[in-house]
Amino acid sequence: MAQSVKVRVPGTIANCGPGFDTVGMAGTIYNYLELTLTEQPGVCIEVKGEGSGIIPDNEYNIAYQAVQAVFREVGAKQCGVLIRMENSIPLARGLGSSAAAIVAGLTAANALTGSNLSMEELLEMATRIEGHPDNVAPALYGGVTVSIVACGKVQCLRIDPAAGFTMVVAVPEFGLSTKAARQVLPKTVPHRDAVFNVGRAAMLVGALCTNNLSYFRYVIDDRLHQPYRQRLIPGMQQVFDAAVAQGALGAAISGAGPCLVAFTQHSPAAIGEAMVHAFAENGVKAHYLLLDLDKSGAKIIEDNT
Numbered sequence: 001m002a003q004s005v006k007v008r009v010p011g012t013i014a015n016c017g018p019g020f021d022t023v024g025m026a027g028t029i030y031n032y033l034e035l036t037l038t039e040q041p042g043v044c045i046e047v048k049g050e051g052s053g054i055i056p057d058n059e060y061n062i063a064y065q066a067v068q069a070v071f072r073e074v075g076a077k078q079c080g081v082l083i084r085m086e087n088s089i090p091l092a093r094g095l096g097s098s099a100a101a102i103v104a105g106l107t108a109a110n111a112l113t114g115s116n117l118s119m120e121e122l123l124e125m126a127t128r129i130e131g132h133p134d135n136v137a138p139a140l141y142g143g144v145t146v147s148i149v150a151c152g153k154v155q156c157l158r159i160d161p162a163a164g165f166t167m168v169v170a171v172p173e174f175g176l177s178t179k180a181a182r183q184v185l186p187k188t189v190p191h192r193d194a195v196f197n198v199g200r201a202a203m204l205v206g207a208l209c210t211n212n213l214s215y216f217r218y219v220i221d222d223r224l225h226q227p228y229r230q231r232l233i234p235g236m237q238q239v240f241d242a243a244v245a246q247g248a249l250g251a252a253i254s255g256a257g258p259c260l261v262a263f264t265q266h267s268p269a270a271i272g273e274a275m276v277h278a279f280a281e282n283g284v285k286a287h288y289l290l291l292d293l294d295k296s297g298a299k300i301i302e303d304n305t
């Protein structure tokens with residue numbers, strides 16, 4: 001019987017305001033990937049849900065590339081693979097779709113080749129493929145993660161905030177690739193803007209660790225990426241203002257956008273409606289999602305090894 005595993009990986013909300021390329025949160029929206037080793041060589045990829053007809057179904061598929069990276073790393077004999085993807089995470093919206101695909105491929109291939117790679121090694125590989133750790137870390141570990149590259153390695157701390165909160169995500173109809181949203185960022189920023197973010201990123205992490213979520217109102221802000229991406233997301237500030245006026249603790253771009261996320265402990269649906277209405281007033285059709293913090297990260301849900 002062919003060996004196979006099925007993994008579930010959460011979507012992620014990166015940056016969270018001041019934590020550019022560092023802070024990330026896993027949300028309760030999931031992609032599923034089933035990886036089967038086949039006798040006949042080659043790759044067969046089936047995609048259902050988000051990205052069907054768009055995501056490459058050949059060797060250019062980023063999940064397949066992650067699978068191959070594990071096979072090379074552990075010296076597994078080359079064989080054919082069948083990949084079945086069932087996606088709920090929308091592409092090019094800033095919900096970590098590419099990160100989920102990479103982590104799913106790495107996790108499934110590792111499980112099928114004897115689980116020789118540690119979580120730290122998988123994080124290292126995922127970061128190398130994605131290019132930054134703030135999505136792949138929470139996709140792998142779950143919860144809230146703070147990640148940096150130091151001494152040539154990814155260092156990651158996971159936070160499990162005791163205080164619960166909801167992430168209200170306004171999802172516009174248009175897409176924005178992470179690559180395009182990174183191209184508009186400046187090479188340098190004024191020293192005062194760097195100081196602005198350092199303090200807020202530190203206090204964001206502190207607020208999560210000490211369950212002082214009321215501090216979100218002061219720290220969910222940014223001068224390193226949001227001001228430059230605002231022109232790519234019509235109505236961004238109006239959506240932020242509408243969320244806070246409806247009681248949100250704070251609002252930010254989700255990842256590289258165009259999704260916008262509001263953090264709240266009350267009235268999530270009312271906040272979602274207000275965000276969608278504010279987008280509509282700026283000519284943007286959108287819907288909203290209510291996500292809780294996922295605490296599992298990448299999870300093997302079927303194992304036929």
Ligand SMILES: Nc1ncnc2c1ncn2[C@@H]1O[C@H](COP(=O)(O)OP(=O)(O)O)[C@@H](O)[C@H]1O
Nearest residue numbers: 055062091092093094096097098099101177178
């Ligand atoms: N679920 C997925 N499965 C396979 N490839 C994906 C998936 N999501 C995104 N990708 C690929 O990753 C690349 C970056 O996608 P993008 O949409 O910009 O990232 P994100 O969705 O994380 O914002 C694109 O080339 C896209 O084809």
Ligand SMILES: N[C@@H](CCOP(=O)(O)O)C(=O)O
Nearest residue numbers: 014021094095096178255256
């Ligand atoms: N720090 C990155 C986060 C990208 O997140 P994604 O969900 O849009 O892939 C950035 O802001 O570019």
